[in-house]
Amino acid sequence: MSDVEKINVRIRVNGEAREALVEPRTLLVDFLRESLNLTGTHIGCDTTYCGACTVLLNGRTVKSCTLFAPMADGAEITTVEGLSTDGALHPVQNAFAECHGLQCGYCTPGLLLSTIYLLKKNPKPSDKEIRKAIAGNTCRCTGYQNILKAIRMAAGEMGKR
């Protein structure tokens, strides 16, 4: 593939303009991790199943392993690195920590972004709505119960603000 002409990809990640020259086949998750050194976004299954690589693309959750980086050219991306402000955790991060909504932490960046996307669209989700919203995020440690607790707590905390 080395003779393939590279493409310059420019995106805004967590509010900052970034660009890099990459092969057209580069996946967005590899672009974030390898070109921009933002390793908070994880590669779990690499088959569009597990959701560990979930990021916000122009405000919507997508699996960054299932998007070529050039397709995101000009887009606004939010990764887990962009959630805290001045060292203070985002309320969703806080709720996951408080409720033990994680054990190994591998799926957590994706679940945090799926939660933020859910609560932006639906600030008071029912349990059924929460389950549907995180159906694209696989966790192999927690059994999900503490994740549900965390999302309920985050919804409550963010509702107060």
Next chain:
Amino acid sequence: MIAGGQSLIPLMKMRLARPTALIDINFIPGLSEIKNHNGEVRFGALARHSDIETSEHVAAIPILHDCAGGIADVQVRNLGTIGGSLAEADPSGDWATTLLTLETSLVCAGSQGERSVPLDEFFKDAYTTVLGREELVREVIVKKPAKNSGGAYLAFKRSACVYATGSAAVQLTLDAKDTCKDARIVLGCVGLTAIRAKEAEAELRGKIIDERTLARAAEAARVAAEPQSDMRGSAEYKRTLVAALVKRAIGIAVRRARGEHVEAGHEYVGR
């Protein structure tokens, strides 16, 4: 050609598709619009499943909402497109099964100009359509069903992120005396393409839908299915599954035809 890429990119990763070049059509403006015009809902090829799920124009056609709201998971619905799904023609895809119960046509555009293709003439085989090498789906046009018509799409899957094991779509019209004037029944995931179960439809047409007609239609659907045994289930299991889905979908379609609000769609463990 790449639209949402939610099937094509996984296929490329598994080396089941090896395109030497890809044209990204996502930057073409106006291709994702959903319009309501003259008794038709028109979907640009790039309309995302999630846009369709929340579109006000789809609210009047519940079967479209059933389908759009449960395809894969949130992240995939945010990128996957109706045009891409139809053009890929996966035997387990959701849109073909759903849209074949309605009057649907596709506007296909290519170097030779545009042509309109009725959806029931679009699929030739698994992963094969009548699209030429230089052609793409530009628009999906769905005629709005009559007022006393109701439909439902049910798909059973093992988890959110996978293709369904079996699915059934039903759209039927009742007359003032609750007799079934017309019905279309389509089965998904149980053949090389979606299967129109015409014998099952005939069991409903001109009849009052009761337990007996339901059972006869379900049995006709069971016979019409052409499933293969695979990791999702045995052929016999899938026959039984689609028959049960048809039976339930008819029930929901009837209630909706009478104006009742009923939730339906994809079903999987944990939902």
